Amino acid sequence: MSAHAQADVSRALAAGALQGGGAFTERCHAQLREAVPGSRPFLTTSCTDALEMATLIIGLNPGDEVVMPSWTFSSTANAVALRGAVPVFVDIREDTLNIDPVQAAAAVTPRTRALVCVHYAGVGCDMDTLVGLCRDRNITLIEDAAQAFGATWNGAPLGGFGDFGAFSFHASKNVSCGEGGALHVNRADLVQRADLVWHKGTDRSRFDRGEVQRYEWCALGSSFTPSEATAALLSAQLAEAAAINRARRCAWAYYAELLEGAGSTAHLRLPHIPVEAGHNGHIFAIRTLDQDACERTLEAFRSHGIDARTHYRPLHSSPAGRHYGRSRGRLPVTDAVTGTLIRLPLDAAITRTEQEYVVEILLGASRSADRRARASAQGSSRA
Template sequence: MIPFNHPPYTGNEDHFVLDAMRGSKLCGDGPYALKCQKWFEDQLGCLKTLLTPSCTHALEMAAILIDIQPGDEVIMPSYTFVSTANPFVLRGAKVIFVDIRPDTMNIDETLIEAAITDKTKAIVPVHYAGVSCDMDTIMRIADKYKLFVVEDAAQAFYSYYKNEPVGTRGHLAAFSFHETKNVTSGGEGGLLIINDKRFVQRAEIIREKGTNRSQFFRGMVDKYTWVDVGSSYLPSEIQAAYLYGQLLNAEKIQAKRQEIWHSYYNGLSNLVQRGLIELPTVPEDSTHNAHMFYLKVDDIEHRTLFLNHLKVAGILAVFHYVPLHSASAGKQFGKFSGVDKFTTKESSRLVRLPLYYSMSLKDYESVIKATIEFFNQV
């Protein structure tokens, strides 16, 4: 069976993990955590980055930093993972869902302004499949209405928008290092990206259980104490060591994923010309990171038949999110703004094909072959 995913592993991780295990510090913000954060700050050119146990935790920190209060409203797409919404719901916010664009599956930036009320506090764009949202438009709207922008860039590590790293336009952003992402910190992990200097000092406090411990270790205060709300948002040094090993091979990982992505695209293009499927659209101003490869079929019934065909062929492919506004919790904690023209329709047509760093040429050629066989029978 060709799996849908296999966690990335380069062999470089062993040395760093073992070194961390034998070191004198296993808790958060050890030498490897600091190296990872420095790597990202250099790569992104942002003010500050902080490793977290998950992308969800990074978004929870963002919700606290922008002072989400009960009754506030936060705008985001419904076509996303529940972790985009939960951090804001936990603070008492109401989620306002906006329809997506059918070409990129990202939030439709032209519909955001109509969803804004006097209760709106933030916009949370989600960069689906590592393809950037239209951040120029989103930031113009945010500036006009004095709103915060928190980028859910969970899938967008190594993606670019107008030659700038995704995650550096909003006030705050979050990456994911889950085992399904391009790089991982041992299965789980995340990163908070801070682009607004107002949040740097408080982010460290929130992350350190609400204490000014980081300032103490820098000699800025003579003792540390509880000064704000917070929680334990630090990953272990072993997680950071695993991630550091992957970061040193990030370009190698990216090159392999791009090879697979383009092989899928070129190998299946004939099916597009025959009108049998649709393939991903990448706008000219965006450079994607080959996080995933998906195709779209006619409808949900067709999708079920296709997934079953691949399963029989020994290939595990999957569909993706069930729109949040259709879930029971989505109805309780949010509402859809305007008309659901594309969110439900497009999500029911989408199929994700296997794509992972260790995938062999034989395996992805087998996926292409099985896909063509299915549509030749239709």
């Protein structure tokens, strides 16, 4: 924790009123409005809460359908299933691992209320196509921007394209307060309802402004607001967000330089960034030739004390996904990614020496896997 963050948290504690909605919450809201101009942010305890808040605002009902990629965290689908609605899983693009707009369009039915796009690894989805699709089909667009704070599409911030943008400030994210999130409401006609939902379904804001003598329960809502101590920590991190993202992008670029310079593309697939996308360096994910190569590479990392990992199991093939949701057709890209993806260690403090060591181990393991694959193919051909 930086000295600035420690000082802010100490001030919040000294103030005594630790419930949410105070001065540090408002400071975060101001910083978030600056990050996504024209948006109305609501601080939450997690991105999970932000997504659940969005489904409450639009009044998602049992039997409604929401299209989303299978390649995402469970929270994306939980927010839908908790309302009795059906997550409809579609495949992702081979290059970015983001939702495939063609597959998303094909999954829309008369029951579809919304589409959730997930900006995987802080790389923007094809927002031009998705915004047009949702406008033409009259469905809500929710950006799951959990990994994408500070990232852009055609120079505009992610989280500001859809009707809603949901961010995460979990400990695993670039900007973090341990546990935290925010929902950005990008439609003026939904702000008042969002305020009711955020205040546990009450018109507490009107009471605070002196417009009514007592507040009352007006709609479904829940407890989404983090404490002032959490908001104080987040505010300090938001002030450093640009520097954090810059450092991570530099580390991301150095991985790319090392791997491309080593000619690794023959046996590894490197991440792809569309020209329209300004990423935030959240994840540097490589893909191996096959699942065996992935497992052997992960074992090589473990044996050298390197914390490199794969990622989540797709929702469509998980127990809850099969129970609460359904897939639209086959999802071959998603199925392939789950057995071949590895995230390399990356944060704002990683050194070039550390990165060089990671790449050294990675290249040794991947070349060994490539030799085994060729030897196996030659053996098969002789047989």
